[in-house]
Amino acid sequence: MQFELTKEFLDDISTAVAERNSVFVIENISELHPVDIAEILDQVNLQEAQFIYRQLNEDQASSVLVELEEDIREQFLASLSAKEIATQLDNIESDDAADIIQDLPEYRKQRVLSQLEDEEHSDEISMLLEYDEDSAGGLMATEYIVTNVNWTIEQSLLELRLQAEETSYVYTIYVVNDNNELLGTLSLKSFLYADNKTKIKNLYRKEPISVSTDTGAEEVAQLMEKYDLVAMPVVDAENRLVGRITIDDIVDVIKEEAEKDFQMASGISERVDDRDTVWVLTRARLPWLLVGLFGGILGSLVIGSFDEQLKVLPVLAFFIPLIGAMGGNVGVQSSAIIVQGIANNSLSLDSTTKKILKELGVALLNGTVLGLLIFAYTIVTEAELKLSLTIATSLFSVIVFAGIFGTLIPLILHKRKIDPALATGPFITTLNDIIGQLIYFSIAWFFFF
């Protein structure tokens, strides 16, 4: 059975901490996976977390530090000395170590680095800190297993043992030449089979897939996903191996990317969850609501400019929500398909014109079905042909317009290097809503006035 964090367990731990009952804490926590311990620390308050943290052994303490949520970790680090942080970092792989101290003030970062016991480790961490967080350089670790193409299996084995000492997990064995240029990979399988005297040269697989330090995180994710890689080698401008990115970090990138799109589509402007404070949650939600408010005001001006018509024909007002909602819905639907295609790098190679024509086909079909339905409904309930025609034609036009608009906008945004997911958000929905009302009242004016 896996550990599952319950409210009861948290309450017991809190009570134990309040009573300074280290025995209880150690008994119930020390056997857990560091990930689970981190989850507990994320849920309790800072004082409780510090008490629990002090009960952990050194190995656990450093692993837990890696797994803590960023904001909790920041508070934590603030309560530790540079020397204490350095001691933890000595046990942690370079990429995680860089993540941990990344947000410290510059002078503290330097103090921690200078206190590290292993100078090479310290140099590697400071090199990683130079890279953009969202690039391959910022994601990679400098711990990997590498062998030289000119060596034999026997020589390699000796080297690998040394390297394995500082690498917690062996994913792939990389093969380089004397200039440290990446040539390919060696499977564990061929390693297990081969004779001790065999040269790596005759065993390795030429594997051209690598990224450079400045490749963007999203592109790395797309490549690893496409080629089903567990680890991706990172090379510098001269094709020299400098690090490797592991799939667990990429899973986080993939999730964040998908969440960002989902949040954009639902009108939330920063990454939040239900444990954030009321203040943070409001801050994430207010901006798009302001856009909505502004859009609503514009909408009121559009409808307001037709107030003479409304006085004569108040029934027009009944269908305002229908027209607005359908424009929004259709626009978001067509944008979503393009946005997802861009995110997955799976858009068809068709020209924009062909894409628009296809969307036109979909919109004509949907528009005809829905237009006929609303025509039938209104002719029965309102019994006025001109009114039914107005509503049905408007609905049809709005669906066609919003469909094409929804397809075009994300393509244009993407071309201008703006996140196309913006098109699924409240901004475009609001715009579709307003334009929908304009179309509706213009058609009504045409039929009636």
Place this chain on the structure above:
Amino acid sequence: MQFELTKEFLDDISTAVAERNSVFVIENISELHPVDIAEILDQVNLQEAQFIYRQLNEDQASSVLVELEEDIREQFLASLSAKEIATQLDNIESDDAADIIQDLPEYRKQRVLSQLEDEEHSDEISMLLEYDEDSAGGLMATEYIVTNVNWTIEQSLLELRLQAEETSYVYTIYVVNDNNELLGTLSLKSFLYADNKTKIKNLYRKEPISVSTDTGAEEVAQLMEKYDLVAMPVVDAENRLVGRITIDDIVDVIKEEAEKDFQMASGISERVDDRDTVWVLTRARLPWLLVGLFGGILGSLVIGSFDEQLKVLPVLAFFIPLIGAMGGNVGVQSSAIIVQGIANNSLSLDSTTKKILKELGVALLNGTVLGLLIFAYTIVTEAELKLSLTIATSLFSVIVFAGIFGTLIPLILHKRKIDPALATGPFITTLNDIIGQLIYFSIAWFFFF
């Protein structure tokens, strides 16, 4: 440089295929990664794909088959004999093999399985076919590396060599007892270091994390993500090791899950991309538009029941879109946070009451800010206190109502085992829109009539 598929390249290939120019096809394709070859086959038409496929060598052909998109693969398999399919499956790991023949008609499936050369492989595939596609059993492969806790390093090495023969990638070495019960894992590192006579017993790590064959795919994904696992062992009801799930399959689960949520939020009812036909795209989009249409009709009834008021005060109509859009936006925002928390298994352990109180706080803040803004705007433009009060109070009430409704609905859906992402879709948005109008016109009635 990675291969990038371009329109020009596809045109060249199509021309070569039309001219039956195998030399050109082989020269330009045979050096590519199977994933890239599959991508080409996905883009060309069936006849072209078949011509290209026939130029591949056996190893490539089977790898490409694994990577093809499902609908393309189905057409492909239809043109092959059972014997031809069986030849391909012999080179493919059990989980991929099961995926490939899964959708074949039952009699064909049996014929393919009976034609496989390796009877054990055939039995394993047919066992995997028994499991639900979305369970750990349906995701696992039966190829893994395992050693017995009572063996020495030397004995293990001999066994591992045999096992490595049929396993394309070594992720983790599992440790079992004589009953094949899973005890833990052995790191490659300890393997590299240890003396030949050392017993596995003294080296392995007790690792309690495993799933059973009937664990759901989503739960497997959550666990692998949480514990940063590259491979997850699968056990049966007696804790005997029966397979392992690799991270590349889980990355697909994670992506699909996120895409499903995104599509739900944007009102698309099945998984589509822009390469699908107009017909498929329409089918995916029409259902939610029908919901929207129905909602719009209900909305027209709500507003219609206030038509006397509208005749007296047509200005009320101007703000219909504002009220509707804001109700929808706020509802989706608050639902999205809960939906994402459920999907990530990261919801706070707070009670529902506490969650609602927090949402109330956010809604009161947002409602106050937006209510004051619209009050200021309308008092300036319309210069009538009662009207401004009506609009501002309505907006405030709608924001509070939609916020709480949006928080509650996904929690209720989840409790009733319905996908909570439904709450971010057009259904709830439409409902919020309608209830918003009801609140708006009721408040107007209270102030004016």
